[in-house]
Amino acid sequence: MPSPLELTASSFGQFGEPAGTFCLITSEDGSGAFALDTAAGGRSGYSDGLMLTLPAGRSLGELLARSVPPDAHVLAVCPGRFLDSPSPEQLGKRKLAVLPAGSTPLTVGHMQYYLRSAAETAIGLQERTADDFFERVATSERLTIVDDSSGSEAEFDHTAGECVWNQQAGPLEPGEQQIFPPGKLSVTANEITAFRPDARLLGLNGELTLHGWPIVHRHADPADAADQQKLFEALSAVVSHPVTLRVAAGAVERITPQTSGGRPAAEALQRLLDDDPRYRVIWELGFGINATTEAIPANCGPNEVYGGPAGTVNLGLGITPTTRFALAFLCRRSSLLTSDGTPVLGARKAVRRGRMQRVSSAGCGCH
Template sequence: MPPLEITASDFGQFGAPSGTFCLVTDEPGHRTIHCRPGRYDRVLHLTLPPEVDLGELLAQHVPPGAHVLVACPGRFLASPGPRELGDRRLVVLPAGSTPLTAGHVRYLLRTATRTDIARQEAVAEEFFDRAGTTERLLITDDDAGTEAEFDLDSPDCVWNQQAGVLDDGEQQIFPPGKLSVTAAEITTFSAGARLSGLTGALTLRGWPIVHRGADPADVPVQQRLFEALAPLVNVPVRLDVTGGLITGVAPGQPSAAPVARALEELLSAEPLYRTVWELGFGINTDTEIVPANCGPNEVYGAGHGVVNLGLGVTPTTRFALAFLMPRSSLLTSDGTALLGARKAVRRGRMQRVAGAGCGCH
């Protein structure tokens, strides 16, 4: 496989190129990824040794004000604190919790250079503006005839934006392109937190994602669970939700019975998976689905945005699950589509956390 050639100034998340661009990879990445500076003064390509923490590497080897991209397959990376990050701008490919291959990393790096950051900024602004004028959001699947309501006045909701241009001292996932509402701060997982304002029926019909924790012994179980849930790409499963807790699972058609049974068995074995932790909204329309158990699929936005559902919170639960629902739509209370299978129009404004750190890289 020939080396991948990328240009630092093509990554729009960082804003205007200036000073030093730092690419942090593992040892194979150091040999197979070549990064040109473009409009930066220079590129610094560092290898993250297995025994070195990312925050330590930043503080000791990356100059202040640098723009930093980290892509280390198989590594679990804790988000560096404000003191370690300083005024650097940091984006991290979540490459530890799902089995990304070198080919996946190359694809994600290439497609991220085509990401229209200005468009993502506009989509995010439109989303929050218009969502801020409604009392509740509706998630519908027109084919399945299901609908769930999310009450925006429910307590303890935190809105997050992993899209748009970073400012000094901010960090973000890579590739960019996800908005979400979580039951607590995204980096502060709590077993008791749930999206209590969510009630109704949801239809799962799209790629599942199974995140694991840092224990390598979980890899075979993670793979078996992903394989059991993977039929959701082609067949629908209905979830009944009351107050942010899943109360029922049913196949949407006879051929979906095995995957519905696998999901019900998981929920019965560990009741914490019944907790709905996150509603996510992928808005990256410049990348395609990676047909595998791939964490960065959470930013996938198809043509008009994709709703996804988050269950479980590692390490409180052994795995964290995300389900993409590309056939669903997100609507305001008057039926206006914000994203998904129906077209959206512009209105209003609401608060959100911008450039927050991701709790699981």
């Protein structure tokens, strides 16, 4: 195991100004991987530091409510544990950030990388990027997702049906929780953690290109780990060999590999759709805006925040535990454009424009 990574609480800008207690929560598998600067005052800036282990059989929400001061800033990094989001009553006025370390097989080295990356993330810049995104999306009736390399194009009319916009980026307010590292914006057809098989992004139509590292989340059953890895390996063909999805009213109608090298990924995805039609739903249209965190070439859930220099489009299919796995695909060559062709993010350069309300809530439910 790598040497313990010492965390200085004040390094994580999403919590805002240090005040009161900073609490690091980890699991038994994480003991020895992290150390917390708990000196009162000192360089941490907090009056107190608290490091807790989440016992087997106890939920994160229960531990928060029973053992963590009511106004604490809390970072949860629990290797091997799937963390369900605490209720608003359990969270109270605490600020909570969760590094998803149970739904994908993160190594200690991966987790330490994401923690260091989060400490380097410019939260103020990220907030301005999010504001810019929502302002320009709000003033455009329709959006277009294009992949200039393959020629694929999909239109997204976000005024069609119900859309919930989510922000997992920028500073936290009391009572809010966020993924860690921060840096993802998204839109879903329903509350992000409450899957409805009949919900659709009705205005999403056309072709989308998958080209980048896939992510395969599982829920709490360790027996799913072998099939999770097998599926990830098959889908990883899209890193070098793009696959096109034909989408109508927010549901996948056809999967086509652009070259023969993409056939294993297309076939694996087609089997999932045939076995469980709920995977046909584009559950989440996501946008990574973290410009500091690189995409790790492995099955790593936090890769979803990867934004590169200009933001990255990603797609989400399925949601655990409703579906056995939840899939996310980075679309690194794609761009999001407004109705007049102005790039919002992605491979084409973005410019500034208007304002939109969004929800700061509990990540994707795949902790």
